[in-house]
Amino acid sequence: MLRLYDNGQQPGNADTWSISEPHHRIDHLMASFNLTPSDPLTYILMGIPGLEAAHVLISIPFSLFYIIGLLGNFTVLFVVGKEQTLQKPMYLLICMLTLTDISISTSVVPKALCIFWFNLKGITVAGCLTQMFFLHASMVMHSAILVTMAFDRYVAVCDPLRYTIILTNARIAKLGLVGLIRAILFVLPVPLLLSREPFCANRIIPHTYCEHMAVAKMSCGDTTVNRMYDLVIVSVVIGLDLTLIALSYGLIIRAVFRISSKKAHQKALNTCTAHICVILTSYIPSLFSNLTHQFGLGIAPHVHIILANLYFLIPTMLNPVIYGVKTKELRDRVVKYICKI
Numbered sequence: 001m002l003r004l005y006d007n008g009q010q011p012g013n014a015d016t017w018s019i020s021e022p023h024h025r026i027d028h029l030m031a032s033f034n035l036t037p038s039d040p041l042t043y044i045l046m047g048i049p050g051l052e053a054a055h056v057l058i059s060i061p062f063s064l065f066y067i068i069g070l071l072g073n074f075t076v077l078f079v080v081g082k083e084q085t086l087q088k089p090m091y092l093l094i095c096m097l098t099l100t101d102i103s104i105s106t107s108v109v110p111k112a113l114c115i116f117w118f119n120l121k122g123i124t125v126a127g128c129l130t131q132m133f134f135l136h137a138s139m140v141m142h143s144a145i146l147v148t149m150a151f152d153r154y155v156a157v158c159d160p161l162r163y164t165i166i167l168t169n170a171r172i173a174k175l176g177l178v179g180l181i182r183a184i185l186f187v188l189p190v191p192l193l194l195s196r197e198p199f200c201a202n203r204i205i206p207h208t209y210c211e212h213m214a215v216a217k218m219s220c221g222d223t224t225v226n227r228m229y230d231l232v233i234v235s236v237v238i239g240l241d242l243t244l245i246a247l248s249y250g251l252i253i254r255a256v257f258r259i260s261s262k263k264a265h266q267k268a269l270n271t272c273t274a275h276i277c278v279i280l281t282s283y284i285p286s287l288f289s290n291l292t293h294q295f296g297l298g299i300a301p302h303v304h305i306i307l308a309n310l311y312f313l314i315p316t317m318l319n320p321v322i323y324g325v326k327t328k329e330l331r332d333r334v335v336k337y338i339c340k341i
Contacts, residue, residue, distance in 0.1 A: 042122050042203065043215070047115040049206045050302045058306075059116035065313040066109045072320030073098040079333045086333060089167040090152055094323055094330070096145050096176050097278070101316040103138040107131055108312050112208040128210040129191035136212065137187040140233070143241045144179030146279055148172070150248035153272045158255045186233055193229065197221050206301070208309055238286075245279065274326035281318050285311040 047055055076098050080086045111131065114120040123131070155166050190212055197219040207214050216226040249272070256268045288307065324331050 041125050043125065043128050043210070043218075044121045044204045045111070045115055045123055045208060045210070046121065046204060046206045047112070047208050048302045048305050050300070055116040059113055062109060062116070062309065062313065063113060065317050066105055066113075069105055069313065069316035069320075070102065072317065072324070073102050075334060075337075076320045076323065076330070079330065079337055082337075083333050086330065087169070089169060089172045090149075090156075091330065092169060092172050092176075093145060093149050093152060094327075097142065097149070097319060100138050100142040100145060101319055103134065104142065105312050105316040107135040107138060108209045108309065112309065115208060123210065125195075128205075128215060129195060132194075132210045132212060132215065133187055133191050135209065136190060136233075137183040140183035140186055140237050141179050142282065143237055144182060145176070146275075146282060147241045147244050147248075148175050148179065149275050149278075150245040153275055154248040154252055156271055157252045157268045186237060189229060190226075190233075193226055194219075197223070197226075207305055211308075238283075242283065249276075270326075274323050277322045277326070278315070278319050281315045281322070285314060 046052075048058065051058065077095055080091045080095050108131075111123070152167055155163050159166065194212075194215055197216070198221045199218050200220045202218055205211075205214050205218070212230055213227070216223045216230075219226075252268075252272060256265055259265055259268065285307070324334055
């Protein structure tokens with residue numbers, strides 16, 4: 001979850017709006033969007049401050065990545081749904097992953113494109129909190145599925161004879177339900193806490209979506225609880241999940257090195273390649289965004305916002321490609337349906 005900078009203004013750009021602008025400028029800006037300071041139910045998403053003139057140009061790769069991602073993910077869902085032979089634990093997990101990818105990107109991109117194309121920057125408080133909930137809940141769910149996939153790969157490599165006994169479709173469904181409940185329980189307090197906060201006259205969010213701390217910074221009250229809870233979510237969810245994934249792969253590597261045959265080595269590692277690639281595309285952009293915000297003081301604010309949006313787009317676009325290329329059974333079925341079409 002990307003932390004937003006304290007000042008949305010790009011150094012050296014006097015035309016950029018920031019959350020510290022005087023109130024008469026805020027009122028003028030709100031009037032330009034047919035909003036009034038007396039309307040307490042509307043926020044303004046600024047898109048990418050400092051790059052307003054390039055919004056239409058920026059929207060081209062954003063929309064292309066989004067469309068490609070949707071096509072790839074819906075193709076995977078269609079093929080697995082149609083083929084009885086693919087309705088196995090590993091492919092059910094892939095379908096869960098594609099659903100969270102679609103949910104994450106759809107929570108952000110359509111509104112961002114409305115800002116870029118039509119200058120529709122207003123968003124209601126209810127809409128903002130709803131977007132925030134679905135976005136962060138989908139991200140937590142996505143992380144839980146990656147942990148479950150790591151466990152799936154551990155059983156496939158370390159205990160292959162009992163794979164069908166340990167991992168059944170029903171058990172995968174139960175693990176998915178646990179991940180969903182965890183996501184809801186962790187994320188639901190975020191919009192509930194924010195809904196109780198008193199907000200100042202300034203309701204300008206220098207971002208393309210309602211990020212938790214970006215909205216919290218507009219509050220006139222004490223946001224210490226919000227900041228601490230955001231830190232807890234990042235530490236517990238991401239920290240715990242990465243630890244479990246690392247533990248699974250540590251056991252997998254130990255089991256692989258106990259095998260004497262090099263061919264068996266390669267076969268065992270090939271079963272994990274796709275999952276490792278998905279982990280890299282999912283966690284690295286998120287960690288990079290957080291680290292550049294915390295320590296990359298020379299990086300302009302608009303770069304942080306672009307990186308945050310790419311974090312939602314790149315994995316969604318690449319994950320179906322990774323599984324399509326690395327998983328022969330799925331690839332063959334996809335090619336068969338494409339040839340039919």
